[in-house]
Amino acid sequence: MHAVEAAALIYRRELSNPPSIDDLARRVGLNRNSLSEAFRERFGETPASFSRRMRLEWAREQLNARTGRVSEIAMACGYTSHAAFSRSFLEQFGKPPSKTKSA
Known part of the structure; x- marks a missing residue:
């Protein structure tokens, strides 16, 4: 599983208390900028927008x-x-x- 997919899964599992972008990036082994870029490429939105939408x-x-x-x-x-x-x-x-x- 790619890091961005793992991050999306974490957001889906932790809806009531979503992690910060920095915490999420750390948990999937990326830095904040790389995670944000990966989210935009994969989902067409920022991690925060993705979390909100979910x-x-x-x-x-x-x-x-x-x-x-x-x-x-x-x-x-x-x-x-x-x-x-x-x-x-x-x-x-x-x-x-x-x-x-x-x-």
Whole structure:
């Protein structure tokens, strides 16, 4: 497995408390710049954008499955503020989390 794939897997496994880019780079044996470049080449986005997208996609799955309240799901994917989660979700998917859950 390539280092960037290992890093992506770490992000997916640690949604609620994603590692910093420096920590992630250390864990996969790259420096910060090399990891960022590898993410842009492989996924077309920065490590931070990838992590955010993975967290929000997981949250959308949970909302669609109706597994909990919006605030609980926000906290489970690493957001400490319901408002910040709602803004990020709206920006990513074009509708607020409350509309996703009721759909």
